[in-house]
Amino acid sequence: MKRKFLPVLLLSLAITGTSMAQSGYKEDSVFIRKIFHTALSDGKSYEMLRRLTQEVGPRLSGSAGAVKAVTLTSEIMKAEKFDQVFLQNVMVPHWVRGAKEExxxxxxxxxxxxxxxxxxxxxxxxxxxxxxxxxxxxxxxxxxxxxxxxxxxxxxxxxxxxxxxxxxxxxxxxxxxxxxxxxxxxxxxxxxxxxxxxxxxxxxxxxxxxxxxxxxxxxxxxxxxxxxxxxxxxxxxxxxxxxxxxxxxxxxxxxLPDAPSHNVIGELKGAKSPEQYMVVGGHLDSWDIADGAHDDGTGCVQSIEAVRLLKVLGYKPNNTLRAVMFMNEENGLKGGIAYADSAKSKKEKHIAAIESDRGGFTPLGFGIVGTPAQKQKIKSWQPLFSPYGVHELGVGGGGADIGPLGQQGTVLMGLIPDSQRYFDYHHATNDTFDKVSRRELELGAASMAAMLYLLDKYGVE
Structure with missing residues (x-):
């Protein structure tokens, strides 16, 4: 008799498991829809980018522009009432183009x-x-x-x-x-x-x-x-x-001799595991010949916006969420190295990090660096992103600034936008604010916020 009813029991458990999965899927789907709705109807990333490019402009490491960018992004996160905003010291290379016309x-x-x-x-x-x-x-x-x-x-x-x-x-x-x-x-x-x-x-x-x-x-x-x-x-x-x-x-x-500078960090404290961290970031420095709108102003403001969106929607994170503006990606990577070194010395456990450094174009997916099991878990969230045109989870890597965290076992992810126009502006004088689509920028920020939400809620193991 026991053997006769075993298949029925297994079928019942399978149906129950499926029902539970569908219930969780529905809850996450509803919240992610709110993220995208808020980003597209009341987003702030485009205005943040306008300020960064128009009020600051070029911001090569060691320059006066870099100093202004540190101050501005710090003030933006404070104005959004992040739980904590602080600067992390880093010495950076200081190269100048010179006053004479080339x-x-x-x-x-x-x-x-x-x-x-x-x-x-x-x-x-x-x-x-x-x-x-x-x-x-x-x-x-x-x-x-x-x-x-x-x-x-x-x-x-x-x-x-x-x-x-x-x-x-x-x-x-x-x-x-x-x-x-x-x-x-x-x-x-x-x-x-x-x-x-x-x-x-x-x-x-x-x-x-x-x-x-x-x-x-x-x-x-x-x-x-x-x-x-x-x-x-x-x-x-x-x-x-x-x-x-x-x-x-x-x-x-x-x-010139190396100059003092800073990474800029804003965070929302985790309710359950505040000693564990999830990072979203971009690099604050840009080349000196343009405003650095796509490279990487967009990544910086998307990172701030990803955390801000979760905050305004009332999400209480399990882990501490950080938006990090890394300094000196363009000609030294000193900011990314300093951040990873600080995390190691303080014994901060970084579970996952997402970087945006491929321009503010239409988001298509995320590259993932992690174990096969970690990749498979993140890929299982694909149905939640598909309604927003984000179809590619897994192909590609993380990013230069978060790369040093990989040595500590952190799962690394990179936002992957459409790449066809990026190198039209990369490191050039035409990398200006007017080349960025507000809607594409906001879609990228919402995608990062959604991924950050899922990583924080479900972890990577």
């Missing part, structure tokens, strides 16, 4: 003015600039194959485009950015006296992009700059008809 010219059949910006971390040219024959290459191996006898005394021009066939433009960026990051030192090792790099964008325009570069130990420090994609195309075409073309550029940047 310029470049090359000689083909006629002199052509070239849109150019110094790469972050570059040394200056002599006061009169540098002028030399320019040599085009598309890889480090091609450069080495030319040999020092050909390269010595020349300006090396790295001209490998981002691969336009890559649907994910971050993959295309990854396939080209080594030219900017390591190209100057690779050129210097071969005897070059200067380096210019095609801007990292799939778009053809006259807007040059900057970005960080690193001098290799023992290699000469030669001046390096980025030129616009249109200029790169024209220069390449000119070199085919006149290989002896000379290039001239001038820049007056300086590398």
């Amino acid at each position: 310029g470049a010219i090359f000689n083909g059949k006629q002199k052509t003015v070239v849109p150019l910006v110094a790469l972050g971390g570059s040394v200056a040219t002599p006061k009169t600039g540098i002028k030399a024959q320019v040599i085009e290459v598309k890889s480090f191996q091609e450069l080495r194959d030319l040999g020092t006898s050909v390269v010595k005394g020349k300006i090396v021009f790295f001209n490998r485009p981002m691969d336009p066939t890559k649907l994910n433009t971050f993959d295309a960026y990854a396939g080209a950015v080594e030219q900017r990051g390591s190209g100057p030192s690779e050129a210097a090792k071969m005897g070059a006296i200067g380096c210019i790099v095609r801007s990292m964008t799939t778009r053809l325009d006259d807007v040059p992009h900057t970005g960080s570069m690193r001098y290799a130990s023992g290699a000469p420090m030669i001046p390096a700059a980025g030129i616009s994609t249109n200029a790169a195309e024209l220069l390449s075409k000119t070199l085919k008809t006149n290989p002896a073309t000379e290039f001239y550029f001038k820049q007056s940047c300086e590398i």
Whole structure:
């Protein structure tokens, strides 16, 4: 008799479990709908971004703009009555572009003015600039194959485009950015006296992009700059008809001693486990040539907004929730390292961290770094996000600033927006407030708030 009724008992338990799951799903679905409704009808992220970009503007680490950004974001979170807002000390690199106007010219059949910006971390040219024959290459191996006898005394021009066939433009960026990051030192090792790099964008325009570069130990420090994609195309075409073309550029940047700065942290205290932390964050610094709207003003204000949304909806978190404005992602990552080091020394347990640093475009999903079981648990929440167009959970990673927390076992997540337009503005003068869609920005903030809510309610184990 017992065996006869066992299948019935198991079916009953399965139905009960399904019913419980549906009940929880419905409750979460209703709350997440409130999150999106509030963000889209009464959100504050767009106004926060307006203030950050218009009242502060460029905010490279060590600059007066960075100081203003720290003060502003601190004041915003205090005005929203976060339980605690505080600053975390961090020493950051201090590189300045210089007061003199940057310029470049090359000689083909006629002199052509070239849109150019110094790469972050570059040394200056002599006061009169540098002028030399320019040599085009598309890889480090091609450069080495030319040999020092050909390269010595020349300006090396790295001209490998981002691969336009890559649907994910971050993959295309990854396939080209080594030219900017390591190209100057690779050129210097071969005897070059200067380096210019095609801007990292799939778009053809006259807007040059900057970005960080690193001098290799023992290699000469030669001046390096980025030129616009249109200029790169024209220069390449000119070199085919006149290989002896000379290039001239001038820049007056300086590398100054490290400067004191801060991460900005706002938090809501957890009711059950206040000693455990959930983080949402973006990087507060930006390059000095624009307002840093998409990179990464959007990530900062979305992080503040994610915590604010939960607060105004009356959610009482189990764990302490933090919005962190990291300083110095662009040219050093000192803020992310300082935050992780502080967490380790204070024995703070960080369960999960979400970063937004891919622009304020339409959210598509979240990348996840964690164990297979953790990934599977988070992926099980997919039905709750699908109504809002957020379909991709799992593919991709976390982010640079939260990366150091991974060494402590923290689950790392990165908001993944549509990537097609991001590199039109990345590290360029056109990365301005008017390029950000209010609705797309608010959808991203709501997505982060929803994920933060689920992580806090259900954990990752």
